[in-house]
Amino acid sequence: MSNADFTVEELANKDYKYGFVSDVEEEKFEKGLNEEVVRRISDRKHEPDWMTEWRLKAYRHWITMKEPHWSNVKYGPIDYQDIIYYAAPKRKPKLNDLNEADPNLLQAFEKLGIPLEEQKRLAGVAVDAVFDSVSVATTFKEKLSELGVIFCSMSEAVKNYPDLVGKYLGTVVPYTDNFFASLNSAVFSDGSFAFVPKGVRCPMELSTYFRINASETGQFERTLIIAEDGAYVSYLEGCTAPIRDTNQLHAAVVELVALDNAEIKYSTVQNWYPGDKDGKGGIYNFVTKRGACRGVNSKISWTQVETGSAITWKYPGCLLMGDNSVGEFYSVAMTNNLQQADTGTKMIHIGRNTRSTIISKGISAGRSNNSYRGQVKITRKAENARNYSQCDSLLIGDKCGAHTFPYLETNNPTAQVEHEATTSKIGADQIFYLNQRGISTEDAVRLIVNGYCKEVFKQLPMEFAVEATRLLSMSLEGSVG
Amino acid sequence: MLEIKNLHASIEGKEILKGVDLEVNAGEVHAIMGPNGSGKSTLANVLAGKPEYQVTAGEVMYGGKDLLAMRPEIRAREGVFLAFQYPVELPGVNNTTFLRTALNEARKYNGQPEVSAGAFLSLLKKKMRLVEMPDTLLSRSVNEGFSGGEKKRNEILQMAVLEPKLAILDETDSGLDIDALRIVANGVNKLKTKDNAIIVVTHYQRLLNYIVPDFVHVLYDGRIVKSGGKELALQLEERGYDWVKQEEVTE
Numbered sequence: 191m192s193n194a195d196f197t198v199e200e201l202a203n204k205d206y207k208y209g210f211v212s213d214v215e216e217e218k219f220e221k222g223l224n225e226e227v228v229r230r231i232s233d234r235k236h237e238p239d240w241m242t243e244w245r246l247k248a249y250r251h252w253i254t255m256k257e258p259h260w261s262n263v264k265y266g267p268i269d270y271q272d273i274i275y276y277a278a279p280k281r282k283p284k285l286n287d288l289n290e291a292d293p294n295l296l297q298a299f300e301k302l303g304i305p306l307e308e309q310k311r312l313a314g315v316a317v318d319a320v321f322d323s324v325s326v327a328t329t330f331k332e333k334l335s336e337l338g339v340i341f342c343s344m345s346e347a348v349k350n351y352p353d354l355v356g357k358y359l360g361t362v363v364p365y366t367d368n369f370f371a372s373l374n375s376a377v378f379s380d381g382s383f384a385f386v387p388k389g390v391r392c393p394m395e396l397s398t399y400f401r402i403n404a405s406e407t408g409q410f411e412r413t414l415i416i417a418e419d420g421a422y423v424s425y426l427e428g429c430t431a432p433i434r435d436t437n438q439l440h441a442a443v444v445e446l447v448a449l450d451n452a453e454i455k456y457s458t459v460q461n462w463y464p465g466d467k468d469g470k471g472g473i474y475n476f477v478t479k480r481g482a483c484r485g486v487n488s489k490i491s492w493t494q495v496e497t498g499s500a501i502t503w504k505y506p507g508c509l510l511m512g513d514n515s516v517g518e519f520y521s522v523a524m525t526n527n528l529q530q531a532d533t534g535t536k537m538i539h540i541g542r543n544t545r546s547t548i549i550s551k552g553i554s555a556g557r558s559n560n561s562y563r564g565q566v567k568i569t570r571k572a573e574n575a576r577n578y579s580q581c582d583s584l585l586i587g588d589k590c591g592a593h594t595f596p597y598l599e600t601n602n603p604t605a606q607v608e609h610e611a612t613t614s615k616i617g618a619d620q621i622f623y624l625n626q627r628g629i630s631t632e633d634a635v636r637l638i639v640n641g642y643c644k645e646v647f648k649q650l651p652m653e654f655a656v657e658a659t660r661l662l663s664m665s666l667e668g669s670v671g
Numbered sequence: 672m673l674e675i676k677n678l679h680a681s682i683e684g685k686e687i688l689k690g691v692d693l694e695v696n697a698g699e700v701h702a703i704m705g706p707n708g709s710g711k712s713t714l715a716n717v718l719a720g721k722p723e724y725q726v727t728a729g730e731v732m733y734g735g736k737d738l739l740a741m742r743p744e745i746r747a748r749e750g751v752f753l754a755f756q757y758p759v760e761l762p763g764v765n766n767t768t769f770l771r772t773a774l775n776e777a778r779k780y781n782g783q784p785e786v787s788a789g790a791f792l793s794l795l796k797k798k799m800r801l802v803e804m805p806d807t808l809l810s811r812s813v814n815e816g817f818s819g820g821e822k823k824r825n826e827i828l829q830m831a832v833l834e835p836k837l838a839i840l841d842e843t844d845s846g847l848d849i850d851a852l853r854i855v856a857n858g859v860n861k862l863k864t865k866d867n868a869i870i871v872v873t874h875y876q877r878l879l880n881y882i883v884p885d886f887v888h889v890l891y892d893g894r895i896v897k898s899g900g901k902e903l904a905l906q907l908e909e910r911g912y913d914w915v916k917q918e919e920v921t922e
Contacts, residue, residue: 617759618722620759622743623755623758623759623761624769625720625742626719626743626744626746626747627776627829628744628747628777628780629772629773630744633772633776637772638761638764640764641761641763641812644763645763
């Protein structure tokens with residue numbers, strides 16, 4: 191493909207390119223989880239008592255819960271006592287001075303294509319980088335603060351803006367929400383915090399880059415984004431991890447709050463290590479993401495491109511509480527080899543004239559399994575609610591699976607709910623047509639798949655759309671027999 | 672340019688071509704006519720390398736090279752172009768991107784520099800006038816939601832962009848009204864040079880009023896049973912294929 195900057199040969203030789211391990215000195219806890227560990231995490235982060243208490247409540251609730259198994263994925267038992275719950279680079283840089291950071295750490299981010307300084311400045315993206323459990327650098331903070339925009343690590347937010355954190359944390363995803371959300375609430379170590387005050391349109395994309403480096407470590411980050419009345423923010427999230435032959439647990443929680451007339455756009459390109467061809471290793475990506483459209487005319491839009499992880503289990507959803515609020519979900523989930531994905535969304539219509547749109551594109555190759563699971567619920571008081579869902583599945587080869595589980599619940603007769611689903615295979619005649627125009631089969635598949643995902647990709651900020659296209663190509667590699 | 676000798680081909684075990692011989696030189700236009708099921712489209716597809724067809728005997732030399740040994744995309748980059756009878760739709764694949772990708776694949780293969788997006792666009796605008804195609808079709812997905820006539824015009828636009836050495840038009844006239852037929856044929860005529868060759872596969876004589884062939888061949892039951900000049904097409908129109916069939920039987 192002439193407009194992508196790699197050739198088929200390069201592609202064929204390309205493995206998971208983010209699989210390196212960085213030699214960064216880290217402080218790690220011993221394996222296992224108990225109240226003491228929860229207290230120590232909180233202590234390490236110099237948290238106020240209320241935060242420690244909240245974590246402990248979450249922990250105490252979590253131990254009463256059972257790991258859920260209703261999703262359409264299979265995996266062996268997880269030993270929660272065999273996981274390290276806290277790992278942090280030892281020499282913690284001062285947040286405004288990158289020069290003091292461990293050079294290996296900075297190099298690691300360079301390698302990932304995340305230069306924290308000049309290049310991002312040129313690109314106009316503010317970056318928060320989370321390495322294992324700890325946020326290591328946030329760029330552009332001063333410039334943003336002139337507008338009253340707060341963008342920092344969750345740890346700093348707990349310290350510097352306890353009122354804001356206390357007011358919103360756990361209000362969208364309570365610590366009792368589900369097994370993995372409770373676990374996260376107890377042990378979350380860092381994450382990003384963004385606050386856009388009334389009437390401010392955040393002038394640049396906010397971006398967090400998550401990286402798991404240490405082995406046998408779980409990553410539990412927590413992200414909270416608040417857009418006050420009339421505010422707008424676009425937030426990007428990227429993730430990678432080294433190649434390891436054991437599975438690693440990633441259980442994040444993301445909470446979004448949009449007040450009156452506010453808009454939050456949340457984009458994810460998820461590329462955790464997916465495991466090898468035989469399904470060895472890879473990240474278990476069990477994530478709870480939810481946005482609350484609390485205000486009138488508010489809008490939350492989720493866009494996700496999921497190409498990584500051995501198992502993905504996530505349903506970014508919207509609680510459409512404010513009248514006329516809008517929820518959107520655009521998703522591309524690609525699975526290859528033995529990857530499993532069970533992903534979709536929840537749109538809960540509560541306010542009047544609320545609208546939601548769901549566009550889901552699943553691509554299965556190899557022996558992978560890809561499920562869309564989506565809930566659309568129109569509550570009794572949601573007059574004139576509208577939903578449109580479109581769930582497409584594309585199969586490459588004949589050993590993979592695609593499944594669609596839509597749940598529609600309508601309790602108001604004025605609702606209009608539309609659901610469309612298609613399953614298709616890349617046609618031999620489509621491939622031959624492209625071949626006949628001089629395009630190789632591998633490039634033909636890539637063109638067809640990118641075309642199939644276009645509706646979702648066009649929702650992504652430019653820079654991310656390019657990255658998403660590249661990732662998809664990499665995931666497709668070897669899927670054409 | 673093209674030399675087909677004793678070509679046999681089958682699909683799903685059923686033999687369709689039963690010994691085709693044909694020679695095409697640069698600068699020539701050949702028409703292949705014949706009743707339904709005689710193997711016209713099979714011949715076109717076999718030359719393009721459609722994988723469903725198995726060549727069981729014979730050889731095809733193209734510019735001195737063994738055409739049948741090449742993968743379909745290599746044949747295309749070597750200058751073999753098939754205008755499809757039923758062009759497929761490629762949802763979400765932008766028409767311009769597709770055309771530029773195709774052109775650059777051929778250029779790379781032939782050791783030429785790739786064409787930039789800007790240069791390509793001006794080239795494309797020029798070529799579009801050839802087939803009287805509106806700009807709006809460029810920003811759309813390849814053939815998606817195109818009318819029958821638009822699809823066929825899009826095929827000829829691709830031909831204009833790729834400038835093949837050997838163009839095979841498979842029933843390009845089917846489904847076209849008289850105006851669209853004229854536009855498509857004009858486009859093809861303008862692309863004709865002394866260095867390239869065109870094979871027109873058609874059921875009806877109608878298209879040959881516009882694209883005038885140097886040679887007409889009648890394909891019947893997997894073989895070329897009659898060859899002649901352009902007047903043969905008129906005779907066929909007048910007397911029908913039964914005439915050829917009967918001759919075949921009495922021979």
